[in-house]
Structures are given as C-alpha cells and as structure tokens.
Amino acid sequence: MASDQEYMALAIQLAKQGLYTTSPNPRVGCVLVKNDEIIGQGFHFKAGEGHAEVNAIADAKQRGNDTQGATAYVTLEPCSHFGRTPPCAQGLIDANVARVVGAMTDPNPQVAGNGFNILRTAGIEVVDNCLAAESAKLNPGFIKRMSMAGKNTEPLPYVRLKMATSLDGRTAMQSGESQWITGPEARAEVQRLRAQSCAIICGADSVLIDDPSMNVRIETDSRQPLRVIIDSQHRINADANIFTHPGKVVIVSPVAPESAITRNESDACSVSYLQTAASENNDRQQVDLKDLLVTLARQGINEVLIESGAQLAGAFIAQDLVDELVLFTAPTLLGSDARPAFTLPFETMGQQIRWSWQDVRMVGNDLKLVLKSQVSSKEKP
Amino acid sequence: MASDQEYMALAIQLAKQGLYTTSPNPRVGCVLVKNDEIIGQGFHFKAGEGHAEVNAIADAKQRGNDTQGATAYVTLEPCSHFGRTPPCAQGLIDANVARVVGAMTDPNPQVAGNGFNILRTAGIEVVDNCLAAESAKLNPGFIKRMSMAGKNTEPLPYVRLKMATSLDGRTAMQSGESQWITGPEARAEVQRLRAQSCAIICGADSVLIDDPSMNVRIETDSRQPLRVIIDSQHRINADANIFTHPGKVVIVSPVAPESAITRNESDACSVSYLQTAASENNDRQQVDLKDLLVTLARQGINEVLIESGAQLAGAFIAQDLVDELVLFTAPTLLGSDARPAFTLPFETMGQQIRWSWQDVRMVGNDLKLVLKSQVSSKEKP
Numbered sequence: 001m002a003s004d005q006e007y008m009a010l011a012i013q014l015a016k017q018g019l020y021t022t023s024p025n026p027r028v029g030c031v032l033v034k035n036d037e038i039i040g041q042g043f044h045f046k047a048g049e050g051h052a053e054v055n056a057i058a059d060a061k062q063r064g065n066d067t068q069g070a071t072a073y074v075t076l077e078p079c080s081h082f083g084r085t086p087p088c089a090q091g092l093i094d095a096n097v098a099r100v101v102g103a104m105t106d107p108n109p110q111v112a113g114n115g116f117n118i119l120r121t122a123g124i125e126v127v128d129n130c131l132a133a134e135s136a137k138l139n140p141g142f143i144k145r146m147s148m149a150g151k152n153t154e155p156l157p158y159v160r161l162k163m164a165t166s167l168d169g170r171t172a173m174q175s176g177e178s179q180w181i182t183g184p185e186a187r188a189e190v191q192r193l194r195a196q197s198c199a200i201i202c203g204a205d206s207v208l209i210d211d212p213s214m215n216v217r218i219e220t221d222s223r224q225p226l227r228v229i230i231d232s233q234h235r236i237n238a239d240a241n242i243f244t245h246p247g248k249v250v251i252v253s254p255v256a257p258e259s260a261i262t263r264n265e266s267d268a269c270s271v272s273y274l275q276t277a278a279s280e281n282n283d284r285q286q287v288d289l290k291d292l293l294v295t296l297a298r299q300g301i302n303e304v305l306i307e308s309g310a311q312l313a314g315a316f317i318a319q320d321l322v323d324e325l326v327l328f329t330a331p332t333l334l335g336s337d338a339r340p341a342f343t344l345p346f347e348t349m350g351q352q353i354r355w356s357w358q359d360v361r362m363v364g365n366d367l368k369l370v371l372k373s374q375v376s377s378k379e380k381p
Numbered sequence: 382m383a384s385d386q387e388y389m390a391l392a393i394q395l396a397k398q399g400l401y402t403t404s405p406n407p408r409v410g411c412v413l414v415k416n417d418e419i420i421g422q423g424f425h426f427k428a429g430e431g432h433a434e435v436n437a438i439a440d441a442k443q444r445g446n447d448t449q450g451a452t453a454y455v456t457l458e459p460c461s462h463f464g465r466t467p468p469c470a471q472g473l474i475d476a477n478v479a480r481v482v483g484a485m486t487d488p489n490p491q492v493a494g495n496g497f498n499i500l501r502t503a504g505i506e507v508v509d510n511c512l513a514a515e516s517a518k519l520n521p522g523f524i525k526r527m528s529m530a531g532k533n534t535e536p537l538p539y540v541r542l543k544m545a546t547s548l549d550g551r552t553a554m555q556s557g558e559s560q561w562i563t564g565p566e567a568r569a570e571v572q573r574l575r576a577q578s579c580a581i582i583c584g585a586d587s588v589l590i591d592d593p594s595m596n597v598r599i600e601t602d603s604r605q606p607l608r609v610i611i612d613s614q615h616r617i618n619a620d621a622n623i624f625t626h627p628g629k630v631v632i633v634s635p636v637a638p639e640s641a642i643t644r645n646e647s648d649a650c651s652v653s654y655l656q657t658a659a660s661e662n663n664d665r666q667q668v669d670l671k672d673l674l675v676t677l678a679r680q681g682i683n684e685v686l687i688e689s690g691a692q693l694a695g696a697f698i699a700q701d702l703v704d705e706l707v708l709f710t711a712p713t714l715l716g717s718d719a720r721p722a723f724t725l726p727f728e729t730m731g732q733q734i735r736w737s738w739q740d741v742r743m744v745g746n747d748l749k750l751v752l753k754s755q756v757s758s759k760e761k762p
Contacts, residue, residue, distance in 0.1 A: 167708060167736070167752070168722050169550020177730050310717065317714065327548060331736045331752055333698065335727030336691065341549050346716030349558050355548070355712040360741065360748060367741060369748070371548070371712055 024300030039065035080114035103135030141302025170338035185364025204231035254278035314343035405681030420446035461495035484516030522683025551719035566745025585612035635659035695724035
C-alpha cells in the first residue's frame, strides 16, 4: 500500500506539467485514490481552464470510476471562492470524496484555510502539511505574492537573478566580448528559466549592446513572458531585436517618452510604456526598482527573471529585491580585467551579502548554482 | 567470490593511509589473497621503511598464513631496483605468490616494466591495468615527476593552487580584510591539502600582510611540508610567524640576501635560502617560477600547494605551471571593488584559460571545486 507521501509526490509531478502555463494562477496537481488504486488525476494547465481537482474528477468519470469514498491528494488547499471557475472544495464535496490530503494551506487571503474548513464542515477528513516544503517549491511567486497580501504588505513577485560567469566571477571581457562563456546546455536551461517566468527584466544597456531577443525559444505551450526593459533615459529604438518577436514588451522609465516607439499593427509584438516612481540619490532620474516590482505583482506577475548587466543586477541585489540567484559557472578564467558579475561597491566585510545554498549541479560542462537570499528568507512566512 | 577490482579497491584504500607520509616515495597498498581470503595486507608508510608488498608479506607471516600460491594486488608495479630497500619483485618471488595483479606500471625509469618482467620470468602470472586511473590518483606528483624523467624532460612537481573566493570571485576587500570568507570545514580541508603536500609556496606579500604560519595543524603523522616563500626583494624579516613553527622554511630569490635571517639554534624551524634564475621582462628581478619548481622536483618534491595572493597565483597560472585548481567558494558576494582571485590581465576571450572539472562537493557551507589544467593534461602521458 502506497503512503500519503507517495501519492502526494505524484500530485507534485502532475503539477509540474503546468510549470510554463498557469500564471497568474499557481501550479497544482491532484490525484484521486480509492482502495489503493489511482482512479483519476489532473493538474491545472491555464488560468480560466479547469483546476487540478476538477480535472482529476473529470478524469475519474471518463475512466468510468466512482469517486465516492475516494481520497483526494492536492498540492494546494482547494479553493473556496468563485473565481473564473467554481470553488474546488465544493467540487470535492459533490464528488463524495471521503478524505482530502493537502500539501499546504493556500496563502491567498481569499482562501487561507476556508477550503479545508468547508471540507471539514461537510464531514470530510482533512490531512494538511503533507510534503508542504516540496509543494511550496512549485509556486514561489504565487506564494510570496499571496503571503504578502495576506499580511497587508504590498505584494512583490519572486525575483530570480540569472548570471553566467567564469570561475573568477567575470561575465565578459572589458571590450564586452562574451559569447559564449557557458555551453549550449546552460543556455537551454536559461530558456527553461525564461519559460517559467511571467516577466523577464533587462536593462537598456543589454538591449543596446547585445541586442537580445529575450524570448522563449523552446517548444512549450508557454505564453511568451512579458519582456520588461528598464530604459530610464529612453535610449533604445524601434530597430532592436527584442521588438521582432511575438509577445509583449514594456519599456520602463520614471519619465514619459517624448515620442513612443511605434510598430506596425500587423506586428506580433506589442509595445507599451510604464512610468514608475523615480529612485532617489541619483543625478539622473532612474527607475525605482521596488516600485517596478510592485507594479508587476499587481498585474499578477508571480515570477520575474532578471537578465541584465552588472550595474542593474547589482542595484537589485543591493536593494534586497532578489530572492534567488541562479549562477552558471563555466570552467574558465577570464582574468582580472574582465567585467564583474555585479556592481556592488562594498568596502568592508560587514557589507557582504550572504546567501543560502539551494542546489548545485552540473548542466552540461557548466556548474549551476542556486542560492536564496538570507534577507528575504528571514522575512518570509 | 570477490573480483580483482574489489581487492584492488581495498589495496587503494590501504595506500591512502600513506597520504601524508610517503614522499618522496609513492603511496602504495598491497593485499594478499588466497582461496578468496585476505591473508595479508600492507601499505608503504614512510621512505626508508618497508614497501607495501614487504609489509603485506610480513603481515601474512605474522598471522601464520602461507603466501605460497597467493595472488598479490599492488597499486603500483613492484620495484625492481635496490633502493633503500631490496626490490619488491624479488620479495614476491621469494614469497612464492602465483599471481600478481598490478594497477599500473611504475613510471619511474628505474622500474618502468622491469618489475612485472622479473615476475613473469619467474613464472608468475601478471595482470596489469586493474583500476589504473583510480590508482594513478594516489600519486599525481610522483607520476608526473617520474613520467617527465622517463621522457628525458626536466621533471616538475604536481602543482595545486588553492584559493578561497566569494561567489563573485573575490578573496578580500580592497583594504585586505578577508577573515573569514570560508567556514571552518573548508579551512580544515586546506589543512589536509597542506598535509599531503611536500611543499607549500607562498609569496612575501602574504607573509607581510597576513603573517600566516603555513604549517599543518591537524593530527597526522605527517612531516611538516617544506614552506617556500617567494621573496625576490628580501622583504620579510625574522619576526614573521612562519618562522615560529617547527619545520623547514626556504626563502627564494634570484638574488642572494645581503644579510641572512638568523634563528636561534634551539629553534625547531630551520631557515635556508634558494637562489633561482631571474624571470625576464621585469624591471625588478623576479623569481623564475619554473626554475623554482624544477629545483623542488630535483629535491624529491612530488606535490606542491600554492597558497598565495592574486599576483603570484596569476603568474603561476599564466605560465601554465598549475596542474590543479582547488577553489573554495563561499555563499557570499564581496562586491566589485573587492580583490580579484587571480591577476590575469587578459583582453580577449581568446586568452581565457579553460579547465576540466574533476570534483564538485560541499565542504561545510562552502563549495569545493577541483579542476585540472587542460594544457597540462594534453601534455601528460
């Protein structure tokens, strides 16, 4: 007989099938089990479409299985509110399940225990906290955003910062020459990071110098993430590569553009402008990075990927806005005149910023390091 | 019934017991097996004392076991020459073993196949190349030195360069403040690296600024490695901490000292001077680093550990004299004004120096990366 944990592990695997598609909703998986047999399973694929529980119940019915008396394993507390779909807690009650095993309470203040309560009130046995930590990893952005909302603080998205460096922490030669430090497998991994992000932030310098497309080029059902260009002085122009790919691009500045970049209506790329607060302590007006992130979170952006040069990356880090560092380290030395990864003008050891190891693994011939901010983990629920 | 590989793996484990003590000799282990039972085992502990085969035969005798008809597993070809001890090949013949399984041929030109030949001539079955790659890892310095001698090139020791850096590749703040970037486990690992080295090289700047002892402080039977200070301009003085610990210190310069550092005769630390060739292309005379390594190899130094600042480390790397990088990476950012790990003034990607991953593992809360030079691996046998 399989354990609750084993079925929940399967539900988590199912949830991962929504990795590139569910936002702004969370990734959720559900497994229905009766007499130690899986009678139905499902996951949430896309906002507006069926939730995991509904899909699992439909799957059971299609297979000709009766859900009466079954146990439902769900990676997140079933919702209790009418959104674009009816509440899943009611769906489970209607399906006559006898027991619900949940991985974690939904931090969404509209749910926050109500889903489990509705089930209990209906006489269903509820077990919570089954593989909670593993399940939480499915939705770092959704959980961060909802937890902050639940505490009446202005929500922020989960921010990943990706950087490819040499063993000596360099990203390019002084001249800017950099292609390629890391190998094709690491670059493919960056594509997956992009695909699971709701938005990608880069700086105008990157656009002007490297002219990247910043789009997702792997075959997934993923929407293209929102491409956010921080361009305080409105320096980029309509010729940039980033405008030639389908999707949305937003140009961010504390000042309105004198003339907007115009694209043909037939273009698959839509361009818009976002005016943020200006950051203080600067001769020239700069984008207030926290204000930008707050604005993105309000638009339902769960996870943000920063792909920028040393200056912008350093600014996000210095302001404690980065939750996760993803470093790809190539087995090479670029030398002491090469460009640093992060512009952080510290003078004493007391200013150093320490991180917590999350993952270390080889990706092709490069090393992928994942670290979490010690600052934000302290602040987290 | 255990395989040849299993017994050889045991012999390799035995050999490791000589990790800190055998130099200038190689680390060697031996297992004697008869009717699938281990009847004796031994390893080489210290130059001048019994070789692994002799110790294994003695162990068998002490246990009352007859070695006639046994199989001997040895991690290195038994020696064929009279050194400080009689040849081991003859010892195995006298012990009436029926079969010898060797991991690898001894690259020492005085042996180089003669040991196996003597055994075969005596009618003993010889199997070679059993776990050769694993066995070679026991003696990178001995093998490099002997292989170069066998090719009539001037032998060099195996050179490891150790550096503790932040995630952004920095070793200290601009002020020099650096204690401690890495944790106690990483520092303990450095002690083990020192203990298995025959010599440690540091620069005068390190001695003047950090005043390190550069000694081995873990409990092993290890001799203290030779401490080599590169001090081209004779700047260090007798007060340095490095002179207060037992062992030998050698001060290296291309010029003779005007006045030698004198220590009390009662001191456990003996100080000597080594005059090397001067390196070219410098306003001031500098130590020719390759000449220094050649001189150390001639003195029977197998493995060298470089523990220095960015300047000297960069010079060793730029001259392709480093076989192995050992990097301890702490989960911290020290910032872009902090000191680089290696002074290497490259201008183009074409000048980058690529390495091959050997090992990646956590040591306490730090990451230990081991990489081998791609240049020297090409040149190796």
